[in-house]
Amino acid sequence: MKNVEFAVGLFVVAGLLALAMLALKVGNVHVLGNGASYSVTADFTNIGSLKPEAPVTVAGVRVGQVAHIAVDPVSYRAVVTLNILDKYRFPIDSSASIVTAGLLGEQYISLDPGGSQRNLKNGDKIQVTQSAIILEQIISQLLYSKAGHS
Amino acid sequence: MSVIGWGIDVIRRLGQRAIDGVGRLGRATFFLGRVAPSLGLILGRFRLIVQQLYMTGVLTLIIILVSGAFVGMILALQGYNTLVRYDAQSSLGLLVALSLTRELGPVLAALLFAGRAGSALTAEIGLMKTTEQLAGMEMMAVDPLFRVVAPRFWAGWIAVPLLAMIFTAVGIIGAYVVAVGDLGLDGGVFWSQMQSGVSVTNDVLGGLIKSIVFGFVISWIAVFEGYDAKPTSEGVSRATTRTVVSSSLAILGLDFIMTAFMLRGL
Numbered sequence: 387m388k389n390v391e392f393a394v395g396l397f398v399v400a401g402l403l404a405l406a407m408l409a410l411k412v413g414n415v416h417v418l419g420n421g422a423s424y425s426v427t428a429d430f431t432n433i434g435s436l437k438p439e440a441p442v443t444v445a446g447v448r449v450g451q452v453a454h455i456a457v458d459p460v461s462y463r464a465v466v467t468l469n470i471l472d473k474y475r476f477p478i479d480s481s482a483s484i485v486t487a488g489l490l491g492e493q494y495i496s497l498d499p500g501g502s503q504r505n506l507k508n509g510d511k512i513q514v515t516q517s518a519i520i521l522e523q524i525i526s527q528l529l530y531s532k533a534g535h536s
Numbered sequence: 537m538s539v540i541g542w543g544i545d546v547i548r549r550l551g552q553r554a555i556d557g558v559g560r561l562g563r564a565t566f567f568l569g570r571v572a573p574s575l576g577l578i579l580g581r582f583r584l585i586v587q588q589l590y591m592t593g594v595l596t597l598i599i600i601l602v603s604g605a606f607v608g609m610i611l612a613l614q615g616y617n618t619l620v621r622y623d624a625q626s627s628l629g630l631l632v633a634l635s636l637t638r639e640l641g642p643v644l645a646a647l648l649f650a651g652r653a654g655s656a657l658t659a660e661i662g663l664m665k666t667t668e669q670l671a672g673m674e675m676m677a678v679d680p681l682f683r684v685v686a687p688r689f690w691a692g693w694i695a696v697p698l699l700a701m702i703f704t705a706v707g708i709i710g711a712y713v714v715a716v717g718d719l720g721l722d723g724g725v726f727w728s729q730m731q732s733g734v735s736v737t738n739d740v741l742g743g744l745i746k747s748i749v750f751g752f753v754i755s756w757i758a759v760f761e762g763y764d765a766k767p768t769s770e771g772v773s774r775a776t777t778r779t780v781v782s783s784s785l786a787i788l789g790l791d792f793i794m795t796a797f798m799l800r801g802l
Binding site for chain 2: 390391393394396397398400401402403404405407408409411412413441492
């Protein structure tokens, strides 16, 4: 009976460890759970296929994530709210651009820090933005320009 | 004339089958209702459950570990072969992890459990009934539903989610071994693609919920079929077969329904 109990205990521990591995190593439960964040907004003419929870990176390093996306009812531009971890501060004249990881990968926001002395704080708006590159538009422009030449 | 008589006979038999089936379902539900009160009580005698956990869970571990590792390795090989055509082999980790956590882990572990442990539960209870051990217990004022059925039901229910998680984890490790060791993928890319694409709430938790439901259904079917078996050797053999067949069908049917709900949302 002692051995049986030991084996069962080992079995239960193995099962829980497997669940923990799935949650921590396979899933991404730890990415933004820790640390407070502040939010800034940025307007884009076109966000492509950017989705909430997409990463926000600086020099390729993840510093936050997209909180939510809405449309401005007046200017009809997309308003993207970014949550950036508190420990990272960026100049107020930083620019945000939507870029694609690889040719067909997911889209994320890349921040380019500016040179201002003042830093972005909660509720600020990033002024300089670059919208997503829509592959289809480029291709159609290319085709039209080719057609114009011939 | 005889054609009409034959047709009537076929329809009559069909009706008889349907009535039988509905009757079984009703008996199974009543059975669950009778077992339910002892389900709470048996927790006070946890030792009985531990013993059954050994029989159902620990002894099923080997088949789960081996099949999990092989399923993961096969997924990695097959997935790589397809993904490499689109130069997307970096997504292999994500492909393997999503297939395993969402579908293959819970479903295959449940199917293996039904074959390995569910059938054994039915045969054991059925044989106890055939050799009149259950009747003997009743004579001694020991409730067989409490002493025999409830611990086995709980043990099966607890074991399936644990086994499913182990199956999934081992499968992912197996896929990692093949992808990084044999196919030459980068280990960091393998894990990071996986972490960026697998959501804990949707995928891992969804798989866990599925396996909890499967555990309940398999244990219910297994103990009911054993308790309901005809007390003959043929009856026990039939009951064992029915456990494997009906729990496999129930797993796949429920999996379809739960997947539809999980993907579309309630």
